[in-house]
Amino acid sequence: MNSTNIGILNLLYQGHFSQDDLALYLDVESKTLFKNISQLNINLKDLNLNEIEIKEGKYHLELSQCQWSYILNNKEFMSSEDIIDYLYLKFIFKGFINLELEKNEFQISRSSINRYFLVVKNMLAKNNSSYRYENGKGLRLVHLSFQDKNLFCKKLIKLFMKTEFLISSSTIYYNIFKEFQINELSEKLYRIFIFSEVALTKFVMAFSLALKICINTFGGFKFNDDYNESERYNNIREVIEEELKNYSSNYREQIFLFLLNLKNKENFYEQEIIDRGKILIKELKKQFIIDNIEKGFKELLLKKLYMSLFKYENNILKVYSSKLNSDDKRLLKMLDESLIKTELKIYFYDKVVILDMLKKIIIEKNKKEINNILLLFNEIVLPYDVYLKENLQKQIPHVNIDIMPSFHLKFNYSNCIDQYDLILSDEKYQDSNVEKISSFNYLRVLEKIDKKAIERGLSSLFTIKV
Numbered sequence: 001m002n003s004t005n006i007g008i009l010n011l012l013y014q015g016h017f018s019q020d021d022l023a024l025y026l027d028v029e030s031k032t033l034f035k036n037i038s039q040l041n042i043n044l045k046d047l048n049l050n051e052i053e054i055k056e057g058k059y060h061l062e063l064s065q066c067q068w069s070y071i072l073n074n075k076e077f078m079s080s081e082d083i084i085d086y087l088y089l090k091f092i093f094k095g096f097i098n099l100e101l102e103k104n105e106f107q108i109s110r111s112s113i114n115r116y117f118l119v120v121k122n123m124l125a126k127n128n129s130s131y132r133y134e135n136g137k138g139l140r141l142v143h144l145s146f147q148d149k150n151l152f153c154k155k156l157i158k159l160f161m162k163t164e165f166l167i168s169s170s171t172i173y174y175n176i177f178k179e180f181q182i183n184e185l186s187e188k189l190y191r192i193f194i195f196s197e198v199a200l201t202k203f204v205m206a207f208s209l210a211l212k213i214c215i216n217t218f219g220g221f222k223f224n225d226d227y228n229e230s231e232r233y234n235n236i237r238e239v240i241e242e243e244l245k246n247y248s249s250n251y252r253e254q255i256f257l258f259l260l261n262l263k264n265k266e267n268f269y270e271q272e273i274i275d276r277g278k279i280l281i282k283e284l285k286k287q288f289i290i291d292n293i294e295k296g297f298k299e300l301l302l303k304k305l306y307m308s309l310f311k312y313e314n315n316i317l318k319v320y321s322s323k324l325n326s327d328d329k330r331l332l333k334m335l336d337e338s339l340i341k342t343e344l345k346i347y348f349y350d351k352v353v354i355l356d357m358l359k360k361i362i363i364e365k366n367k368k369e370i371n372n373i374l375l376l377f378n379e380i381v382l383p384y385d386v387y388l389k390e391n392l393q394k395q396i397p398h399v400n401i402d403i404m405p406s407f408h409l410k411f412n413y414s415n416c417i418d419q420y421d422l423i424l425s426d427e428k429y430q431d432s433n434v435e436k437i438s439s440f441n442y443l444r445v446l447e448k449i450d451k452k453a454i455e456r457g458l459s460s461l462f463t464i465k466v
Helices: 003-014 019-026 030-046 065-073 080-094 099-106 110-126 146-162 174-180 182-196 202-218 231-243 249-263 271-287 295-313 326-342 348-367 386-395 413-419 442-465
Strands: 053-055 058-060 130-134 138-143 372-377 400-405 422-425 434-436
Touching: 003 019, 003 030, 003 065, 003 080, 019 030, 019 058, 019 348, 080 099, 080 110, 080 138, 080 146, 080 174, 080 202, 099 110, 099 138, 110 146, 146 202, 174 182, 174 202, 182 202, 182 231, 182 249, 202 249, 231 249, 271 295, 271 326, 295 348, 326 348, 326 442, 348 442, 372 413, 372 442, 386 442, 422 442, 434 442
Parallel strands: 372 400, 372 422, 422 434
Antiparallel strands: 053 058, 130 138
């Protein structure tokens, strides 16, 4: 099965999509999807399962959870890329492979299995790993290079992210990795990370699971151990020792060091993809006219770009339905231009997430230029609302906030328009310079400030681009 068909199934498992939305998320031409869906329906019909239908302009596939588990994990629904990944992972993990047995496993011809494994051979040769043929038995791995250790780990991460950390008995990988008790291990790791107060992303969880297999296969990896002897981490070590007491001391130690590296913001991502992410950030700063990005935002954006590039290169398609307004579409076009210039590709959903981050950066940049705010009130208690004033002072200490009765604007209109960057009122005005606010809750005021900041930023950006 081709990767587009697999992608369609993965998307329909996550929700209902129009043809145009499917094309966006899969990064394919909309007109080609009809043929793919027709092919899928033939496969589904052969299995006596419901077929893909269009309801109210959107594609639906109604299956039970058990049926979904079957088609998403069954070898008959694996793409060529999935089969190649499986052969690569199994060969390195076992150190030996018999292609005749694999041919029978997939019920394909000898020429097909040889064609798939040729890709594996080429990867190993490129990475300077070696193997030998044992007459009448199969192929045995002789040397595993550092590059293939990294690639093996990446393909495991891909597997765990795709399967949501669950290797069910219906998947072809179950018999290979069942001894690792992945499902139980993921729960233990979750408790460890929560206790350690380290952000547990899907990528971090997938790497932590992959690390267990990598340790058993070739000893794992070397982490920075500068923080190892610090007493302030003793409680984390104790929790790891307790949760992972049935696992090897090597795994417990590497998980401990990995956690400390994360807590101290050490980078463990693949340098090649990080470099591509930095090139893209440089182009985005130019495209969106952002001189400087605050350190926290820059780190967050780089991590998101890394994950987006990793997901695209490994065909990991996880989406949520997203709606774009006219401004979002213009920003998306600018993002696409940056991707074209840097010759990089990411999935549509990741573009939407990156746009949200870029908008936050634009907001923070323009928020600094909002220095004076006028609150016009009808509600008599507002001038005495100490809670409102104190919270606004904490959140936006650089902003001067004046509170006046609503009729103040009538007698001082020109001065108000000139003096204040933002005027808010709980009374509706027929004036574009006054924003209506439902209540003077400090969070509502902050929302209005953010709205004004993004409007200013986009207005300036779009004017320059035009």
